[in-house]
Amino acid sequence: MTQRTVETRSAGGFEPGEEPRHGNGEAQGVYVAVADGASEQASPNAAVGSTVGAPLRESGAAAGATAAEALRDGRLRSELASIVVVGATSSIGRAIADRFAELEPRARFVLAARRGEELERIAADLRVRRGVDAVAAALDVTDGEQVDALAEALASSPGRLRGLVLAQGFMTEQAEAERDADAAVRMIEVNYTGAVRLMTKLLPTIKDGGFVAGVSSVAGDRGRGSNFAYGSTKAALTTYLHGLRGKLTSEKRDVSVTIVKPGFTDTAMTYGGEGMFLVAPPEAVAGDAVRAIRKKRAVAYTPWFWRWIMAAICAIPRAVFDRLGL
Ligand SMILES: NC(=O)c1ccc[n+]([C@@H]2O[C@H](COP(=O)([O-])OP(=O)(O)OC[C@H]3O[C@@H](n4cnc5c(N)ncnc54)[C@H](OP(=O)(O)O)[C@@H]3O)[C@@H](O)[C@H]2O)c1
Numbered sequence: 001m002t003q004r005t006v007e008t009r010s011a012g013g014f015e016p017g018e019e020p021r022h023g024n025g026e027a028q029g030v031y032v033a034v035a036d037g038a039s040e041q042a043s044p045n046a047a048v049g050s051t052v053g054a055p056l057r058e059s060g061a062a063a064g065a066t067a068a069e070a071l072r073d074g075r076l077r078s079e080l081a082s083i084v085v086v087g088a089t090s091s092i093g094r095a096i097a098d099r100f101a102e103l104e105p106r107a108r109f110v111l112a113a114r115r116g117e118e119l120e121r122i123a124a125d126l127r128v129r130r131g132v133d134a135v136a137a138a139l140d141v142t143d144g145e146q147v148d149a150l151a152e153a154l155a156s157s158p159g160r161l162r163g164l165v166l167a168q169g170f171m172t173e174q175a176e177a178e179r180d181a182d183a184a185v186r187m188i189e190v191n192y193t194g195a196v197r198l199m200t201k202l203l204p205t206i207k208d209g210g211f212v213a214g215v216s217s218v219a220g221d222r223g224r225g226s227n228f229a230y231g232s233t234k235a236a237l238t239t240y241l242h243g244l245r246g247k248l249t250s251e252k253r254d255v256s257v258t259i260v261k262p263g264f265t266d267t268a269m270t271y272g273g274e275g276m277f278l279v280a281p282p283e284a285v286a287g288d289a290v291r292a293i294r295k296k297r298a299v300a301y302t303p304w305f306w307r308w309i310m311a312a313i314c315a316i317p318r319a320v321f322d323r324l325g326l
Helices: 067-072 091-103 116-130 144-156 174-179 181-205 228-250 282-294 306-315 318-324
Strands: 082-086 108-113 133-138 161-166 206-215 255-262 299-302
Touching (some): 067 133, 091 108, 091 116, 091 161, 091 282, 116 133, 228 255, 282 299, 299 306
Parallel strands (some): 082 161
16 A cells, blocks of 8 residues: 555545535535635634634644644633544544534544644634534644643643544555665654654643543554554554553543554545455544544444454464465
8 A cells, every 4th residue: 555645635535615525425514615714604612713814834744823823822722621633634533523523512622733724624614514613733743842832732721631532644555664664663653652742741631531542453453464564553552552541540540541443444545555345434433433432442443343354363373374465
């Protein structure tokens, strides 16, 4: 599978002005293009001062307001509880934010990823369609200072931090990862160390009843010759989240930890990839993820049948498995 940027497809799999595509082919909303602020309606829960039309600046890989700027501008000053979705420009991250917004309209959504302008559009779309408060915060998870700034902005916000969803990710072809150590390390930095950095910095701020959720992958369940560089980053994330859940439980801290394990999902990451089967729409994965988080489940395979597929794959004896060339 080839990693590519998603310039040709918007995060939700549809372009501004188009009806969004959903797995069942039905349009369930309208993407509202608000880069110029013209088409956004004020919502009852809208953040103080729309991000739309705010001056954008170049920051690292992103153009858009940073978390610190959002705090300074007053956009994080309301007392609403925040749900932070990192990787919110991805189809899965965006769909998770959208599903949460549908179910928890009194929450504030802090949407983070590198592409600030795309985030601004997604935040505006949530404000208009779901009537929630949504703030865009440009963030590169591999940049410690940017993660610190997000953590400080959230800690200074009067609203409590309800939850953190880690949906950022990077995947390059296995052959590329074997040729180019930088590509392999980049996967580790985005998928694992970036996630650890965020959890370490944000966890102290998460209040009772809150949650941490990591979008891991079935690829982390067993190393396969065709995808072990990426799979190992997800295995590390899964192990970290399992351990974190155990620690918080044993300390009787009321913060749940959920590991979401999607199978193949129809997103920019897998677009055009070969050898995929049972490919799920991101909205279905998001629905399962949000249900599992709200039920405080430890692990959610999504769609559900991946639990049994992976159980079968993990049960294959090593001597046989190694010869299969999977
Ligand atoms: N698609 C699948 O089949 C599948 C299966 C299992 C698990 N997953 C996981 O699901 C999650 C969402 O992936 P997707 O398939 O929707 O892929 P995607 O469209 O490629 O999304 C990747 C997301 O990660 C963000 N990101 C990448 N590098 C970043 C960085 N340095 N700092 C901050 N954000 C960064 C991207 O945002 P910016 O580019 O704006 O920074 C984007 O929001 C990932 O964790 C992925 O590993 C996907």
